[in-house]
Amino acid sequence: MKARVTVMLKDGVLDPQGEAVRHALGAVGFPGVEAVRQGKVIEIDLATTDRAEAEAEVKAMCEKLLANTVIEKYTIELA
Template sequence: MKAIVHVMLKDGVLDPQGEAVRHALGSLGFGGVQAVRQGKVIELDLTATDKTAAEAEVKAMCDKLLANTVIEKYTVEIA
């Protein structure tokens, strides 16, 4: 079973990396980009066979390590 975790900064949290990317895109002639939010994707290969249990376990991983829940939000996909 595979889990895909998308981690993004919460709305309202300053994203200096995203702003740097937006500025760089403008410098390269892509002036139509108004804002950029940068995040990360984490893929986990799991030995679990129960989808519900796997999702709960991955959410616990996110809360404890994979995401800083003070400033980041995350979504979990189980495939």
């Protein structure tokens, strides 16, 4: 089973990388971009085929390592 985890900063947390991208987009001819939030996508191949087990395992991975849950939120997609 494959899992895709998307990690983003929580609303209200400053995103200096996103702001740098927004500024750069304006500089290269895209002045209408009002905000950019940058995050990360992590793809994981899991041995299990049990959906509930996979979701629990990936959630534990996020809580322990993949996301800083104080300032980041995450979503999990299983396929």
